[in-house]
Amino acid sequence: MRPINEIIVHCTATPAGRPVTVQDINAWHVARGWSGIGYHRVIGINGERWQGRAIDKIGAHCEGHNTGTLGVVYAGGLKADGRTAADTRTSVQKQSLLDELLSLKKAYPGIVKISGHNEYAAKACPCFDASAEYDQYFEGGKLFQPILDVTLTRGMTGLAVEEWSDKLRLYRKKIGHPWPVVPTSIFDQNLEMVTRWFQSERKILVDGKVGPQTRDEMDRALKGESPFNALFDKAA
Numbered sequence: 001m002r003p004i005n006e007i008i009v010h011c012t013a014t015p016a017g018r019p020v021t022v023q024d025i026n027a028w029h030v031a032r033g034w035s036g037i038g039y040h041r042v043i044g045i046n047g048e049r050w051q052g053r054a055i056d057k058i059g060a061h062c063e064g065h066n067t068g069t070l071g072v073v074y075a076g077g078l079k080a081d082g083r084t085a086a087d088t089r090t091s092v093q094k095q096s097l098l099d100e101l102l103s104l105k106k107a108y109p110g111i112v113k114i115s116g117h118n119e120y121a122a123k124a125c126p127c128f129d130a131s132a133e134y135d136q137y138f139e140g141g142k143l144f145q146p147i148l149d150v151t152l153t154r155g156m157t158g159l160a161v162e163e164w165s166d167k168l169r170l171y172r173k174k175i176g177h178p179w180p181v182v183p184t185s186i187f188d189q190n191l192e193m194v195t196r197w198f199q200s201e202r203k204i205l206v207d208g209k210v211g212p213q214t215r216d217e218m219d220r221a222l223k224g225e226s227p228f229n230a231l232f233d234k235a236a
């Protein structure tokens, strides 16, 4: 099991009262090029508590903060006009969200902090102050040390780059690709191109960067597994 020490709360940025399902969110995220729903839990407009991506899978919900977190989203976050950000949680949704957060905390005792997406990005999401609301369950979040995503990008050098290029070499060899990859410790234009090729082969977001999703997909690829699908891959 990956280390998990934080939950990041989101809203779906949909108008108050509009129903949103796990399948809806999955479709939005597939359209962005992801492997399906990026959140682990969804709170519906009537307080339903649904599963999204499996907990042991790294989510796709907060740039730079996916490795050690769970993403929980509630349906809403906009006023009925569909434009104005607002905390639209009904009392039922608030209670369900709290129940879900506390049950996750109980199941994964390493969780020592609940944050809002807006604490890590210039966004309104989730349209309320999650730390202010939930720090009381974690002695003010004193024990918390963020786990940041490690992402390789063009221009970087070193052992991690060499390991990545070696994995690309192994993958090409495995599928019998005619062009070998020469391992290199420099993330140059060529390595970025091969990285994009790999991402497109495996139908994940093609950005030429090696973050947790790309690394995870490579592990699957080298084991001969099919590309990750967030909606259907529920096995631990």
Ligand SMILES: [Zn+2]
Pocket (backbone or CB within 6 Å): 009, 010, 011, 061, 117, 125, 126
């Ligand atoms: Zn968000």
